[in-house]
Amino acid sequence: xxxxxxxxxxxxxxxxxxxxxxxxxxxxxxxxxxxxxxxxxxxxxxxxxxxxxxxxxxxxxxxxxxxxxxxxxxxxxxxxxxxxxxxxxxxxxxxxxxxxxxxxxxxxx
Amino acid sequence: xxxxxxxxxxxxxxxxxxxxxxxxxxxxxxxxxxxxxxxxxxxxxxxxxxxxxxxxxxxxxxxxxxxxxxxxxxxxxxxxxxxxxxxxxxxxxxxxxxxxxxxxxxxxxxxxxxxxxxxxxx
Numbered sequence: 694x695x696x697x698x699x700x701x702x703x704x705x706x707x708x709x710x711x712x713x714x715x716x717x718x719x720x721x722x723x724x725x726x727x728x729x730x731x732x733x734x735x736x737x738x739x740x741x742x743x744x745x746x747x748x749x750x751x752x753x754x755x756x757x758x759x760x761x762x763x764x765x766x767x768x769x770x771x772x773x774x775x776x777x778x779x780x781x782x783x784x785x786x787x788x789x790x791x792x793x794x795x796x797x798x799x800x801x802x
Numbered sequence: 803x804x805x806x807x808x809x810x811x812x813x814x815x816x817x818x819x820x821x822x823x824x825x826x827x828x829x830x831x832x833x834x835x836x837x838x839x840x841x842x843x844x845x846x847x848x849x850x851x852x853x854x855x856x857x858x859x860x861x862x863x864x865x866x867x868x869x870x871x872x873x874x875x876x877x878x879x880x881x882x883x884x885x886x887x888x889x890x891x892x893x894x895x896x897x898x899x900x901x902x903x904x905x906x907x908x909x910x911x912x913x914x915x916x917x918x919x920x921x922x923x924x
Contacts, residue, residue: 738914738916738917748910784847
């Protein structure tokens with residue numbers, strides 16, 4: 694089974710910009726992995742922010758965006774807010790089998 | 803209201819079995835891809851299994867021990883877990899991977915249940 698790797702933790706200043714990345718042990722992440730990004734706050738179920746690389750749900754704040762860069766999937770947060778402090782997970786698909794990354798704990802300080 | 807409600811969690815001994823249920827309301831599971839995702843205490847998310855019109859898929863950790871199924875008459879998805887191990891202890895979430903009422907799909911993990919806790923301990 695593939696291993697999906699994310700930064701364990703990142704810190705961003707309020708109003709700042711940060712990029713979280715998602716790497717695959719099998720090689721470059723492509724649109725064929727249909728990358729997802731989820732946000733999870735303590736005690737809550739995850740919430741999907743991005744699907745299929747860059748598509749947003751109706752509830753996804755405009756400051757979040759998804760892309761592919763340097764062989765990885767990326768989630769960029771532009772204009773961080775205190776409420777963005779959370780755990781973020783990416784999910785990749787490998788011929789239908791989904792694999793989560795280990796998650797990135799984002800602090801807004 | 804469109805929602806998912808899990809049930810069936812509890813405390814069980816290693817080596818035993820448990821069946822989780824996920825009751826869907828407001829949509830049809832037979833036209834959906836439905837997934838189970840788990841989260842061990844203090845750990846990250848782990849995708850467990852998926853059921854869709856074409857069959858089912860499993861994570862390596864679940865293959866041979868877990869079986870996903872669904873009852874279209876009650877719009878309920880199940881996860882039968884056998885030979886449970888201590889490291890299966892987790893909150894198990896049911897989620898709608900996608901909704902495909904026609905040839906086009908939508909949703910994309912838009913719905914999650916509240917989770918049900920499974921504790922495997924002697």
